[in-house]
Amino acid sequence: MMEKTIATRIVELIKNERLTEGARLPAQMLADRFRVSRSPVNEALALLHEKGIVSREKNRGFFVAKPVVESLSDVVDELGLAETDVITSVYFQIAEDRLKGALPDEFSEQLIRNRYGLTSAQLTAVLTRISQEGWAERKPGYGWQFSTMLTTPDSLLKSYRLRLALEPAALLEPGYRLDHKVLVHCREVEKHLLAGGIETDTADQLHDRGVRFHESLVEASGNGFFIDTIKRVNRVRRLLSYRSMKHRERYVEHAKQHLHLLELLEHEKNDEASEAMREHLLHTLDSLSRISEILEP
Incomplete structure (x- = not known):
């Protein structure tokens, strides 16, 4: 059932982001993140409320009832979400x-x-x-x-060329502002990856973390056209992106480049950050072109 799928993703989010007791879980934020309507999110939150993972406060919404410290598979089994x-x-x-x-x-x-x-x-x-x-x-x-899109190696490379035109420009938008909390969270995710997450995270987790990093940086531009375009591209490139994860060694350099980008943005060096983003995406394009054989039908 769909609410079980969403419930598992909420539990995974609580664990991966190390959310503590009392952390708020806005339904709209979760719906946007999982790209679903609010209805299945609310059903999933109600299910997790029944199982004691989240709490509900009248007129305020849902909150983390307790942190998730066990392995995700153990928690999923314990909660009966294994389907x-x-x-x-x-x-x-x-x-x-x-x-x-x-x-x-x-x-x-x-x-x-x-x-x-x-x-x-x-x-x-x-x-x-x-x-x-x-x-x-x-x-x-x-x-x-x-969809006829993104079923060939060339289509994945084309999606990166679109991102190459868009993402560096987003960092130069007037009034660009990356919230400090978002920056800190992005940095913690990259450190987690470098500490072993690259090898142990699932393909879903690796993809979603990379997507959230880039979308967070574009969202800070405040330009709805940039934001909508990058989200559409990320949604449809997922299919081939999974296959490229068979070569995870390239993610070490990616994580280091992400940390460098965050450092530049933290010090408001957006011109340098824009150029660093361009170099980062070019590096990814080069990496993908060298493993294109695993993307072939």
Whole structure:
């Protein structure tokens, strides 16, 4: 069920961001972060309230009831959310089959349900996630259709070239301001990665952390056009991004570059930060071009 999927992601967020007792969990913030409506987020928060992970205060919303210190898998099992492991597994299998050309451009729900042995609830959860992430959509009337975007190595490189034009410019916007709390959190995430997270984090976690870093820096521009564009690009590039994570050694240099960017922005050296962002994205483009064979169908 979808609320279980969202509930697991909320628990993961509490753990990864080391949220302490009393930390607020705004439903709209979570909905924006997970790219879903507020309804499933509220259902997931209510579920976690029943299980004692979050607390609810009248007219104020939900708050962390206790920090999550155990391993995520143990917490998920203990809370009875383990069904989401099936959904995540099937999600990645569908992504891999799509990239290999094993699935047609157009497909029925019955095809996916039978091929991957899903229940109705699991099918809905998997297709909802795929749809939200932009690489498939429901056709008018009957059936589904995969997006033609981002199914080749070249399309991933094109998405980075768009980012190369956009992100350095965002750092030069008049009135650019990166909130200190956001900067501190971004720095803690990069330090976590360099301390071992690159090897131990899931593909989902690695992708989401990279996305949040870049979106946070663009959001500080206050320019809605920049923000909307970068979020759209990140949503649809996810499919090929997962495959590139088979070569995680490149993330060490990425994390160091991210920390350097934060240092420049902290000291309001936005001209230097813009150039550093350009060099960072060019470095990523070069890295991806050298591993393009793993992105081939």
